[in-house]
Amino acid sequence: MKKNIKKSVELIKKREEDLKELKETRKALMNMLEDVDESLSRAEEEKNKTLAIITNLTDGLLFFDKKNNLSLINPQAENYFRIKDKNLINKSFTDLFKIPNLKSLTRLLKEFSYNTNKQMKEIFRKELIIRKDLVLEVSVIPLVGKEKKIGSLIILHDITRKKIIERMKTEFISVAAHQLRTPLSEIKWTLKMFLDKDLGELTKEQQDFIKNIYLSNEKMVVLVNNLLNVSKIEDEKYLYKFELINIEKIIKEVIRDFQGVIKKKKIKLEFKKPKNKLPKLKLDKEKITLAIQNLLGNAIRYTLPNGKVTVLLKNVKKEIEFSIKDTGIGIPITEQKKIFIKFFRAANAIIKETEGSGLGLFIVKNIIEAHNGKIWFESEEKKGTTFFFTLPIPNNSLK
Structure with missing residues (x-):
């Protein structure tokens, strides 16, 4: 009988231990469920925040999945294109x-090969x-x-106001350049008459002064012509007359x-x-000449005396x-992305040559691209x- 009592006690203890272990397991599971609930709540909160940001973003957003199906479009994008997302979601490109x-x-997007056959990498x-x-x-x-x-991800940013301001600036530059062109031409020919002695003899000192004024006026003429060229490019009025020409x-x-200047700088x-x-x-001789003049002029201008230029x-x-190729001052790596931007000049170029408009390479790029060409640099x-x-x-092409 003592043995039975002992077994009963041991059984009761074992059950108590099992019950205790079960309670602890239950408690652990409840804690895990609470953690899961909390994580789900946080995830839902983050999702709502993200959706709120996307919904209220002033830029338009569209997201295409890896199969090129539209999976998201925000209200601003809908407004831009005057459409509703319910008509678009899950539709293919x-x-x-x-x-x-x-x-x-x-x-x-098709122009930039955004399709199922050729995916973009940049x-x-x-x-x-x-x-x-x-x-x-x-x-x-x-x-x-x-x-x-x-x-x-496609981001749509409204630049309408920026383009209006740019247009106004371009129109102002165009009007100002046209207004300057006539008086500068008159100054040029008057100074030329002095230098050619059509208006009488000059002393050497007088000739030097007038020659300096003439050269400064010529720089102004070049600047005005560049401004007019930029204005025509931006207004898409830079007309080309193509013919078969020997570029050499x-x-x-x-x-x-x-x-x-090559001899002067040795x-x-x-x-x-x-x-x-x-x-x-198939070239426009006047335009391609201008492009080569700009490139060669820059190479000579920014190459130190006794340097080398290779065409x-x-x-x-x-x-x-x-x-x-020149052996000049080079372009800082931090500024290379801006080199074809209108009015941009690298910092070391400004120090080396204070005069310059920053329009030359902008014009060159547009001329080359108008000839269906490509331009780049190292x-x-x-x-x-x-x-x-x-x-x-x-x-x-004729040989």
Whole structure:
């Protein structure tokens, strides 16, 4: 009987321990559930915050998943295109192209190869005119996680006011430049008459003074012409007259025009060209001459005395490649992205050469691109810069 009592006691103790362990397990599970509930609550709160930010953002947002289906569009984007998201969510890029209000956007994205066959790898930005009263800057950002594309984010930023201000500035510059052109021309020809002694003999001192004034006036004429060219480019009124031309002859003419300053600075200039005759290109002679003048002028201007400038012309597949390499001051790496921006001049260029408008390379880029060409550069500060551009060879080019 004692044995039975002992077994009963042990059984009761075991049950008590099991019950205690069960209570502890229950308590742990309840704590875990509370933690899960808290995490879910926090996640929901963060989700609501994110949605609130997206909903109230002043920029338009669209998100495409990895299959190029639209999975999110915020109210501002809906307002820009005058559409509702219920008609768009989960639609493919191809389907969106069929929606009239989205044609301008989808056409732009198609231009940059945003489709199922060729995915974007880099961020790009471009301006898009939606209506007369709405201009957007479209930025497309590929989203990548663990080296795999998870989708693309499109940001639409309203730059209408900025474009209006730019337009007003351009119109002011155009009017001012036109108004300056006539008096500067009169000053030029009057000074020329003095220098040519049409108005009588001058002393050497008088000649030196008038020559300096004449050269300063010429710089003003160049600046005014550049301002007018920029105004025409921005108004899309920079007209081109294309004809089949030998670019080698144009380069030789430009080099000849710079011989005076080349000799003065004791710069060694080398022109390398292929042995075989190059095909003629479809060019606007006046505009392409201006582009080469700007590039060669910069190379000479920013190369120290006794430096070297190399002009290279070569046939690359279906293109002619032009390059001009100097041993000048180079472009700081932090400023290289801005080099083709209107009115921009690198800090070291301003120190080296205080005079300059920052318009030359802006004009050059527009001229080359109008010829369906490409322009780029390589540069290292204090070592020099090489500018390149390519121009397509037309199929019917004459040898």
